[in-house]
Amino acid sequence: KQEVTQIPAALSVPEGENLVLNCSFTDSAIYNLQWFRQDPGKGLTSLLLIQSSQREQTSGRLNASLDKSSGRSTLYIAASQPGDSATYLCAAPETARQLTFGSGTQLTVLP
Amino acid sequence: NAGVMQNPRHLVRRRGQEARLRCSPVKGHSHVYWYRQLPEEGLKFMVYLQKENIIDESGMPKERFSAEFPKEGPSILRIQQVVRGDSAAYFCASSPAGSSGNTIYFGEGSWLTVV
Numbered sequence: 108k109q110e111v112t113q114i115p116a117a118l119s120v121p122e123g124e125n126l127v128l129n130c131s132f133t134d135s136a137i138y139n140l141q142w143f144r145q146d147p148g149k150g151l152t153s154l155l156l157i158q159s160s161q162r163e164q165t166s167g168r169l170n171a172s173l174d175k176s177s178g179r180s181t182l183y184i185a186a187s188q189p190g191d192s193a194t195y196l197c198a199a200p201e202t203a204r205q206l207t208f209g210s211g212t213q214l215t216v217l218p
Numbered sequence: 219n220a221g222v223m224q225n226p227r228h229l230v231r232r233r234g235q236e237a238r239l240r241c242s243p244v245k246g247h248s249h250v251y252w253y254r255q256l257p258e259e260g261l262k263f264m265v266y267l268q269k270e271n272i273i274d275e276s277g278m279p280k281e282r283f284s285a286e287f288p289k290e291g292p293s294i295l296r297i298q299q300v301v302r303g304d305s306a307a308y309f310c311a312s313s314p315a316g317s318s319g320n321t322i323y324f325g326e327g328s329w330l331t332v333v
Contacts, residue, residue, distance in 0.1 A: 111260075141321070150222075150309060151261075151324040201263065204251070204274050206322075208261040 109134045109201045113209035120187055121217050128182040128212045130197030135175045142171050142182050143196040145211070151196065155182070187216045220245055222325035223292075224310050230331045231300050239295040239328040243312030250293045251322065252285060255307040267293060300332045 110133040120126055132140070138159045143151040155171040157164045157180070163172040170183040184191060194213045198206040223242040231237050243250050252264040263277040267287035278285065282300075287293040297304055307329050313322040 143324075148329075150224075150326040151311075153321045153323070156321050196261070198261075202274070204266040205263040205277070206253075206261075207263070208253075210260040
């Protein structure tokens with residue numbers, strides 16, 4: 108059974124800092140991994156989807172890496188902005204139809 | 219708005235009443251998923267449906283909960299005789315195929331409060 112852990116649970120940084128969010132998963136036989144963003148009282152927005160054949164994926168100031176052998180993924184946010192404040196969720200497939208989510212990292216970027 | 223549409227966004231029910239949550243997937247998507255987010259917990263898979271078929275309901279509580287995705291109309295998550303512990307955010311998602319390798323699209327959620 109897939110288990111996903113995210114560290115830290117909460118993070119507060121000043122605007123402009125680069126930061127790294129961590130995700131670990133127990134079953135390394137995954138074919139992809141996704142990072143989502145959730146704003147308070149809102150749904151989830153997919154940020155990045157990394158296929159198992161890829162080592163990283165980039166979108167704007169976001170870069171996600173995947174290391175299946177160690178069961179880890181990181182989300183790197185460059186030059187953070189207050190608008191980046193949200194909860195970031197990592198999700199790994201349990202099966203082809205189920206995602207297992209971590210509990211998230213609540214990010215606050217201070218102006 | 220071509221995204222996943224859920225309604226109602228907020229629902230208050232008294233203990234023992236029924237709650238019905240509706241989800242219209244992205245146009246053209248035939249696969250629907252329901253997830254539940256309990257307070258202070260992560261999202262948990264409940265059920266995966268295709269048109270007129272329940273494919274995987276391994277995350278669905280055995281009693282009081284049911285889901286359907288009819289040939290016409292939205293997917294419905296139905297909770298009978300609600301209890302306080304059912305208070306949660308219920309998220310619907312859709313995809314054009316199985317979620318493997320494909321991004322799935324989430325709705326804004328339906329927040330159920332049981333009083």
